[in-house]
Amino acid sequence: MKTFVGFLAVVFLTAASVYAATEMLSPGTYMATITPAVDSKAASDIESRLSQIGEIKDVAVKPDDSSVHFTVKEREEVALLRLQDAVKTAAPDRLMGTPAIQREPSQKTGVSGYEP
Numbered sequence: 001m002k003t004f005v006g007f008l009a010v011v012f013l014t015a016a017s018v019y020a021a022t023e024m025l026s027p028g029t030y031m032a033t034i035t036p037a038v039d040s041k042a043a044s045d046i047e048s049r050l051s052q053i054g055e056i057k058d059v060a061v062k063p064d065d066s067s068v069h070f071t072v073k074e075r076e077e078v079a080l081l082r083l084q085d086a087v088k089t090a091a092p093d094r095l096m097g098t099p100a101i102q103r104e105p106s107q108k109t110g111v112s113g114y115e116p
Contacts, residue, residue: 022081030099037066042091049090
């Protein structure tokens with residue numbers, strides 16, 4: 001039993017180390033592409049799995065353009081690899097690319113990311 005518990009501790013610490021060494025996403029709204037394209041079943045499975053990650057909210061997977069949208073909560077951060085692993089777990093034949101942060105439209109111009 002001690003050997004099994006020791007094994008679990010090593011596995012947990014190894015997983016934590018991998019996530020610690022990966023790119024971290026800070027608070028904000030993100031979009032990433034999933035390849036190959038997702039159908040409605042895969043989109044639902046991925047959305048369900050990502051919604052279980054406590055550091056993110058507002059998860060939406062769109063089959064029409066094979067994109068995933070989510071928000072990293074204020075005062076939180078999440079490892080990119082953790083999100084990619086969740087997608088791979090939910091849909092083993094799919095991969096999530098690197099998310100791009102989505103800028104909020106400017107109050108002055110309504111144009112995303114531009115403010116004079």
